[in-house]
Amino acid sequence: MDGYLEVLGLLRMPVLIIVTSYIIAAAVYNCWYYYVIYSGIDRNCKAPLPPGGMGWPVIGESFKLLTQGSKFYTEKFQRNNCRMFKTHLFGRPTIRIYGAENLHTILHGENNIVESQWPQSTKNLLGNVLTLSSGDRHTMLRRYVSRAFTHEALQGYVELSLPLIQDGIDSWCTEKSVLAFDATRRLLFDIAAVVLCGFDHKEIEGGEMADTFMDFTKGFFTLPFDLPGTPYRKALLAKKILLSRLDSVVERKMKTSPEEDTQDALRILMDHVDEEAEGGHMTTESLKADMVDLLNAGFNTTSSAATTLLYHISRNPDLLKNIRQELIQSGLIDRSNGLTFDRLVECKYLTNVVREGLRIAPPVGGGFRKVLKTFELEGYQIPQGWTVLYSIRDTLSFSDSYFDRDQFDPDRFSPERKEDQIGGRYNYPIFGGGSRSCMGKQFAQLILRILLVELAERAK
Numbered sequence: 001m002d003g004y005l006e007v008l009g010l011l012r013m014p015v016l017i018i019v020t021s022y023i024i025a026a027a028v029y030n031c032w033y034y035y036v037i038y039s040g041i042d043r044n045c046k047a048p049l050p051p052g053g054m055g056w057p058v059i060g061e062s063f064k065l066l067t068q069g070s071k072f073y074t075e076k077f078q079r080n081n082c083r084m085f086k087t088h089l090f091g092r093p094t095i096r097i098y099g100a101e102n103l104h105t106i107l108h109g110e111n112n113i114v115e116s117q118w119p120q121s122t123k124n125l126l127g128n129v130l131t132l133s134s135g136d137r138h139t140m141l142r143r144y145v146s147r148a149f150t151h152e153a154l155q156g157y158v159e160l161s162l163p164l165i166q167d168g169i170d171s172w173c174t175e176k177s178v179l180a181f182d183a184t185r186r187l188l189f190d191i192a193a194v195v196l197c198g199f200d201h202k203e204i205e206g207g208e209m210a211d212t213f214m215d216f217t218k219g220f221f222t223l224p225f226d227l228p229g230t231p232y233r234k235a236l237l238a239k240k241i242l243l244s245r246l247d248s249v250v251e252r253k254m255k256t257s258p259e260e261d262t263q264d265a266l267r268i269l270m271d272h273v274d275e276e277a278e279g280g281h282m283t284t285e286s287l288k289a290d291m292v293d294l295l296n297a298g299f300n301t302t303s304s305a306a307t308t309l310l311y312h313i314s315r316n317p318d319l320l321k322n323i324r325q326e327l328i329q330s331g332l333i334d335r336s337n338g339l340t341f342d343r344l345v346e347c348k349y350l351t352n353v354v355r356e357g358l359r360i361a362p363p364v365g366g367g368f369r370k371v372l373k374t375f376e377l378e379g380y381q382i383p384q385g386w387t388v389l390y391s392i393r394d395t396l397s398f399s400d401s402y403f404d405r406d407q408f409d410p411d412r413f414s415p416e417r418k419e420d421q422i423g424g425r426y427n428y429p430i431f432g433g434g435s436r437s438c439m440g441k442q443f444a445q446l447i448l449r450i451l452l453v454e455l456a457e458r459a460k
């Protein structure tokens with residue numbers, strides 16, 4: 001009997017430890033939860049916060065997101081059965097939102113209810129560039145950079161990018177097999193470097209510049225501690241190299257008259273660096289930083305879209321056959337009538353293939369905003385100071401207007417179906433919207449169209 005009681009006593013010890021730990025953990029969790037919620041909630045607003053748990057103290061649900069990826073978001077939306085949920089990510093209380101009308105509110109609320117938000121590491125690496133600027137400077141930079149994306153500029157970019165795309169695809173054709181992801185990345189980097197930043201093809205040969213650029217972008221979402229061996233330190237070094245290479249390009253261009261130079265984005269913008277006209281904000285130094293910004297905004301996104309298109313073309317040869325048919329009908333198949341921006345835009349089927357590629361795997365999943373003042377959305381409170389994460393990916397994947405949405409079907413954009421237009425403009429929010437809408441959307445689609453035309457030409 002004594003032995004039995006002793007065993008019971010021994011057993012009680014771990015149970016006691018477990019129960020006490022559980023009570024302490026629950027108390028810490030509740031303190032943290034109520035601290036985050038009640039220090040953040042706006043008491044002047046009667047609406048409740050959106051549904052959703054906040055995860056563990058301090059780390060919130062960041063670890064879950066990192067291990068589960070996009071499944072984390074999908075499951076949270078489904079569990080809460082609502083077009084928004086609250087969570088705690090990377091040290092910040094966050095509300096993730098989808099749905100065409102909700103995106104309209106966020107995207108058109110810039111500088112009023114929200115402003116764009118970036119991690120400190122990205123700010124340090126990119127500097128005070130267009131994407132990261134706000135207010136008057138942002139408006140000024142958009143006006144300035146838009147000169148690189150006029151109709152005339154885009155027409156010039158057809159001539160600059162065409163030989164690169166032709167050479168790129170020709171070299172793929174000589175290989176036994178090609179890894180689409182690597183091949184498109186390399187090709188799209190070369191196009192962005194030549195057409196946007198004015199590099200000579202020889203200056204980027206060998207892929208060294210592309211590797212440097214990749215090191216640069218790997219530092220964007222890291223802790224900004226300049227310590228040996230960290231991606232952030234590598235990114236800082238890569239930035240130095242990129243800027244010094246751009247220095248050489250600018251120097252070369254300064255010695256060349258505008259008429260004799262290639263009409264790339266850097267040349268176009270250099271011709272407009274008029275310090276007086278831009279209120280003294282625009283200098284060659286800031287122009288170089290903005291070129292790196294454009295390279296960053298344009299390269300990864302477009303190469304991701306190109307890889308998606310290659311994947312679907314390889315699975316469905318009819319896509320290229322149909323594009324070829326359209327090119328024959330419009331007299332573009334041997335480029336005897338010249339490939340121009342306007343003629344490419346007129347090819348509706350081609351355009352719809354590009355649009356469908358962007359829909360099925362949107363290259364930009366969404367954007368971060370900081371809430372400037374509390375507002376209500378669908379009856380829920382979005383409190384000042386919190387982060388809003390607007391989701392392009394979920395808006396597309398939960399939208400009811402896309403029939404058989406996992407199928408690659410360019411005809412969903414045909415005049416008879418117009419699925420993208422059902423439910424409003426932000427039912428197809430691929431390029432964002434409002435005052436922060438994508439500046440390179442025409443350019444990106446132009447490059448993707450040319451890529452498809454060149455592939456269709458060879459698919460005899």
Ligand code: HEM
Binds near residue numbers: 132293299301363433
């Ligand atoms: C398929 C390719 C592309 C996609 C899907 C895409 C998508 C987007 C999206 C969704 C935004 C808004 C982000 C936000 O709201 O925070 C954006 C902004 C931007 N994009 Fe793109 N983009 C693409 C290609 C390009 C290219 C090729 C360039 C330039 C050459 C470019 C330049 C920019 C710039 C400068 C901004 C920031 C605008 C601002 O903050 O005012 N993008 N892009």
